[in-house]
Amino acid sequence: MTDSGTPRAAVRAGRRVTVVTGGGRGIGAAVALRLARAGHDVALAYERDAEAAGGVAARVRALGRAALAVRADVAVEAEVEGLFDAVRAELGPPTGLVNNAGVxxxxxxxxxxxxAVMRRVVEVNVLGALWCARRAAREMSARHGGAGGAIVNISSAAATLGSPGEYVHYAATKAALDALTTGLAKELAAEGVRVNSVQPGMTVTDMHARMGDPERPWRDPGRVPLGRPGEPEEIAGAVAWLLSGEASYTTGAVLRVAGGL
Structure with a gap:
């Protein structure tokens, strides 16, 4: 049985199983719920806040889908392997990955x-995405016996804006994610795996408080052409589309969802 009470065989038969890293809050939580509404079973990876991740998993189950919350620091390769092992055992082979975890x-x-801050940002945002994409590709690629699937990397408008005076190091890691998207999309295209990237702009999440400026999304709204910050659900819509059959001819795309930035 899965932790949702659904027999494993029933869960595995023809289901879409998507791993969302950083799935306990913010954009990751919104993505998990949007995917559940679209018929995905969801595995949530979280680093610290088990209560938040468990709450999102409960909401996924309330939508009629299976859910699994797994503690994993994506910067640690062994923990990423353990995450995907747990997903395969409880929900079945993954068919999607949303590389959302970031600091x-x-x-x-x-x-x-x-x-120390730079090192941690690179380890989570770049190495973590690499470890997750590598294992997901091995799970989904026809070359490795998989049935295909899709990867969406959560980048940032910072990848092209550079974020001077705020977090240049973070912007650099997000540019690396877009390069990963381009290269991996080409490498895996013939093996049934699509790879795309979403670049959110200023979005209302608690990340700003953790950076030291909780009011940041509302400061200087004129810098965003649409005149307001985005909501996590608006980012989730783009991610859900890229994981859907409607995006079957879309790979290697970098989709900016940033209010015109």
Whole structure:
């Protein structure tokens, strides 16, 4: 049985199983719920907040889908392997991955950002995405016996804006995700796996508080052509489309959802 009480054989038969990293809050939580409404079973990876991830998993189950919450630091390859092993055992082979887990560290100028913060940001945002994409590709690629699938990397408008004075190091990691998207899309296209990227702009999540400026989304609204920050659900809609059959001819795309930034 799965932790949702559904027999494993029934869960596996013809189901879409999507792994969402950083799925306990913000954009990740919105993505998980949007995918559940679209018929996906969802595995949520979280690092610290088990209560938040468990709450999202409960909401997924309330929508009639199976859910699994797994503690995993995506920067640690062994924990990523354990995450995917748990997903395969409880929900079945994954058919989708949303590489959403990410950190920024405190806001500040590049020269005042500590090496420890830079290292952690690179390890989570870049290495974590690489470890997850690698295992997901092995699960889904026809070359490895998989039935195909899709990967969506959550990048950022910072990848092209650069974010001077705030988090240049973070922007650099998001540019790396877009490069991963381009290369992996070409490498896996013939093996039945599509790879795309979504670039959110200023979005209302608690990440801003963790950066040290909880009011940041509402400060200087004129810099966003639409005049407001985005909501996590608006990002989730783009992700759900890229994982759907309607995007069957879309791979290697970098979709900007940033209010005109």
């Amino acid at each position: 920024t560290g405190p806001l500040g100028r590049f020269t005042e950002t500590s090496p």
